[in-house]
Amino acid sequence: MTTTRGRASERITEEVTSWPGVEAQPGSRGAFAFTLGRREIGHLHGDRVLHIGFPKAVWHELHDAGRIDFHPVFPGRPGYASRSLETADHVRDAIELLRLNYDRAVARHGLPEAEASQPARTS
DSSP, X not given: OEETTEEHHHHHHHHHTTSTXXXXXXXXXXXXXXXXXXXXXXXXXXXXXXXXEOOHHHHHHHHHTTSOEEOTTSTTOTTEEEEEOSSHHHHHHHHHHHHHXXXXXXXXXXXXXXXXXXXXXXX
């Protein structure tokens, strides 16, 4: 999939890894995971889909708004989500969803120690 600024996975990785403390690396089952410390904030399967988890109340809000669908491994089970990456709007929304998880993780656990003293990067 190609967006106006490159492949979906490249655009998402460029943005998400600009956030303090976020690292990206190959994960399990062919996924490409974004982590903050030891916490995964979401992962990509190529340029086609983002998989991400949310607390059930947040999941229901996002699902009701049409922003996410059930994760294919957990059909009918709120919490784990899937976001397709078919259009540039989908890519922007995937970045927003990852940012939502990032902000939740930082609010709850703070930045990993190695990143806490480094200046924030802006996008």
